[in-house]
Amino acid sequence: RTTMGVTSSNGSGGGGGGGGGGGSAPPGVPPGMLSPRALRLLHRLERFVEEECLPADDAFEAALDAQPGGRFGAVPPVLEKLKARARELGLWNLFLARRHFGDLGAGLTNAEYAVLCEVTGRSRLAPEACNCSAPDSGNMELLARYGSAEQKRRFLEPLLAGRIRSAFLMTEPAVASSDASNIAAEAKKLTGTDGGVRYRINGTKWWTTGGCDPRLGVAVILCRLAAPGAGADRRRRHSIFVVPLPHPGVVVKRHLNVFGYDDAPFGHAEVELRDVEVGPEALVLGEGRGFEIAQGRLGPGRVHHCMRALGLAERGLEALVARAASREAFGKPLLAQGTVQRDVAECRLALDQARLLVYRCAAALDGEAPHGAAALMDIAAIKVAVPRAACRALDCAVQVHGGLGVCDDTFLARAYAAMRTLRIADGPDEVHLRSVSRFEIARQRRRRQPNPNPNPNPNPNPNPNPNPNP
Incomplete structure (x- = not known):
């Protein structure tokens, strides 16, 4: 996966946040999944998150502690500065898929946005800086898809503008x-x-x-x-x-x-x-359309949650490797210990497997039937697979950091709290596993059903003469 500030060979490292040149897709992204424009936005977003959003995360938290009205009294100005910067870079409202929302967003597909969404998950502030944070993104999709003209004017327009x-x-x-x-x-x-x-x-x-x-x-x-x-x-x-x-x-x-x-x-x-x-x-x-609306809202939202989770988990895996390389125990670096190497490998496998499942789900949402059985099964599956993989990666990172991992001197404790919550938010694991099971059982039942029309002749009329009155 792309590591922020390191992949200068493909255009995503070094330089200021205002660039956005070419380069290749990150490892693991299927060929052709990103258009040239989406690739430029990706590299621009990588620099913005690494060079501007991540440094602002700690400043934002310090400002909350220092403000006289308490932590809920006001929003520190650093966030509005990041939002203005994201608009300037064209990194605004990236989540609204072109197929379903036209020119309301940045013109990306769900699959393209999934790749970019992972990058925003590395920073606490990046999703809102790009006006792509929950629950606003889901509510904007709801209003854009189902809202009346007046509801769009009164609520959707100021949400899209970040007001x-x-x-x-x-x-x-x-x-x-x-x-x-x-x-x-x-x-x-x-x-x-x-x-x-x-x-x-x-x-x-x-x-x-x-x-x-x-x-x-x-x-x-x-x-x-x-x-x-x-x-x-x-x-x-x-x-x-x-x-x-x-x-x-x-x-x-x-x-x-x-x-x-x-x-x-x-x-x-x-x-x-x-x-x-x-x-x-x-x-x-x-009246009575609430369940239908809520289901339409939660589908893309779960893709967004999962990709942000993968971004945070990748950051945790990077921290794990960096910490293990810097500490020695029993005469050799932690990174040379077999147990740590096993954890690194298991995390790598789980995150990559989960990511590919989300990519498949996003592609299904871009298809002809975004609410069809294939998409619905994948939506349930990713909501189980991704938080599990992310929690495992962050837990391993906490373990390698020891006491440092469970205090607020790093991002890991907060990140783990957020990821553990995701196994409950937007539906607990048990509900989604139940859904996956039902879809799979129904799929296998359909496969076992005999063909109701074994006659290879597609013409249901046994009389080859089309004239009903010969």
Whole structure:
């Protein structure tokens, strides 16, 4: 894989961030997967992340600790500087695939963006610097694909411009949210004396990523509101609303830390919805369409999560090798110890295997049927394979670093916390394994079914005379 600042032979190392020349694709990228333009963007992005974003990560954290309003009081200015720089370099809104979103994004395919997305995963700030961070990327795709003209004007346009942030409110503390049909926050339909329709939303959500961000401008809320005539159809019980923020009925009850990390100033929040009243203009697509919309949102988003995870895991593997090369034990470098060499090899194999699976998934999303069975199975598979491989690589890196690996003197402890969370976020491993199993069983059943028309003659009419009245 490409190592930042080292691969100057293919145009990705050295020089300033404003370049973007040619060069070859990184090892492991299938031939022809990247267009010449995507390759130029890749090399430009590599330099931007290595030379500008990674140094800014530590400065950003120090600024949060130093600001008088506390870590959630404001967003340090360094992030807006990076965003301006990314716009200048043409590294803005890279995630919106050309096939599905036209010229809203940078004109890349899902497969091309997957390669670039891995690079952004190396830095905490790079995804937002390029306006490609979750949950905004998923919410922008949702609005672009399903939103009304007014919803696009009011919310999508400022999100695309990076002027506001967004949150996606789905998971709830009182139910097993891994089964989306359990979601209990409710929207009641109200009809006034004038015949006008309003909706009143009540409930509690948690693990709302970005819910503490002072720039939050819109909440995308999944709640119970069935389609007319839905009956027992569990897939038509829920609806999605977009609610402008701040709103007096949307209340952050508390910040939620991940293994002690607060992820300030974005954070994860428990949110109470208290009589949040909205009009029909807030409903996305229609009553009872929430499950359909959520599935469409999560597919590409899982590709993005997985590729960013691979970028962070690669950085962990690099740290493992560098540390093992610099320390000696029992008369020889750690890197010469068989156990360390085995860990390096196992991590290399797992990361490369997981990456190829994501590439296949991204290619399926670029195909004729992005919501077909092949893509859906791969979407579930990558969500298991990648976090497992990333957690293993980061865990091995922590082990080689010893005490240094479990404190905040390196990026490893925070990175491991983030990767362990990814085995739960956007659906736990168990749900995705269940999906993969179902797809595989169905595939094998189809293969075993006898051909219903064994006659090799494609003409179903045994009479070769096309005239029905000879």
